[in-house]
Amino acid sequence: MAHHRAHNHSHQKLTGRNLLFSIFLNIGITAAQVVGGLVSGSLSLLSDALHNFSDVISLVVSYFANRLAKKEASIKRTFGFKRAEIMAAFINAASLMVIAIILIFEAIERLQNPQAISARIVIMLSAIAILGNGxxxxxxxxDSKINMNMRSAYLHLITDLMASVAVLIGGLLMRFYELYWVDSVLTFVIAIYLIVVGYDLLKKSFKVLMLYTPDTIQVKEIVQLVNALPKVKSIHHIHVWQLNEEETHLEAHIDFNGDINVSEFGKILHEIEDILHENFGINHVTLQPEFGKKDSKDIIVQD
Structure with missing residues (x-):
């Protein structure tokens, strides 16, 4: 089997310093909100604290995943830890949705039994949380623009910032209008938003982990372009997947019209690599050359 690395793509270097700072910042916010929620009796403040605690966990996972991803490959780990950040994104997204479901049940229960809440504490601590999360x-x-793992951590923080703003508004309504049911409604709204955001990220990271063909790549278009080359009879038995957000791989069998030599195959391989990289962003290509081999010529073959 012939393998050729098409292009030396540069990996975006991500720093963990900002992530580490955010971890300690959120630990402080969480501790303050837990104490404040218990003292004030505010479920929305406690739910925001729980969300902040999930942020701490997600940020810690993201931090170590970021560190692992930078480790070099070895004999036992030929890909290194390049999937670590995708795993972190999946775990973070799943945790968002679990927390959201817990919050919904708590909000419904509290809505049925509204309680008086110390709005002054809610206002003060939600304002602090807004500054910290902001x-x-x-x-x-x-970093969130170039990396799925960092984007998952970023989304956790964005949703928590929005939740804190909602809690602040609720605190003001409770303080001046004594609308204590607002606390439960806000908790419910925050939870629904968590589910929407978490599901999208969960779906994207799941597709990468399960080796789905990337949404931006049309396999039939690949076949059409490669089969149009002069000496190519057919490309078949195709697999396309993402290792992570920076590396997209393709492996396939390629049947030739004649019994070409190795140097000719090398030239055709290089041409195919250019086509795949320029049209589909595929940067790792592995092709198995064939001539007259009696195997399945289907585009997709179940191994």
């Missing part, structure tokens, strides 16, 4: 969001904004 700073964390700014720190991770740049």
């Amino acid at each position: 700073l964390s969001v700014l720190l991770l904004r740049k």
Whole structure:
């Protein structure tokens, strides 16, 4: 089997310093909100604290995943830990949805039995949380655009920032209008939003982990372009997958019209690599050359 690495793509270097700072910042916010929620009796403040605690866990997972991803490959781990960050994104997304479901049940129960709440504490602590989460969001904004793991951590912080704003508004309504049921409604709304955000990220990371063909790649178009080359009879038995967000792999069998030599195959392989990279962003290509071999010529073959 012939293998050729098409292009030396540069990996975006991500720093863990901002992530580490955000971890300690959120630990402080969580501790303050737990105490404040218990003292004030606010479920929305406690739910925000729980969400913040999930942020701490997700940020810790993201931090170590980021560190692991930078480790070099070895004989026992030929891909290194390049999937670590995708795993972290999946875990973070799943945790968002679990927390959301817990919050919904708590909100429904509290809505049936509204309780008086110390709104002053809610207002003060939600304002502190807004400042802390806002700073964390700014720190991770740049890295979130280029990395799924960082984006999962960033989304946790964005949703928590929005939740804190909602809790602040609720605190003001309770303080000046004594609308204590607002606390439960806000908790319910926060939870629904968590489910929406978490599901999207869960789906994307799941597709990468399960070796789905990337949504942006049309396999039939690949076949059409490669089969149009002069000496190619057919490309078949195709697999396309993402190792992570930076590496997209293709492996396939390629049947030739004649019994070509190795140097000719090398030239055709290089041409195919250019086609796949320029049209589909595929940067790792492995092709098995064939001539007159009696095997299945289907585009997709179940191994």
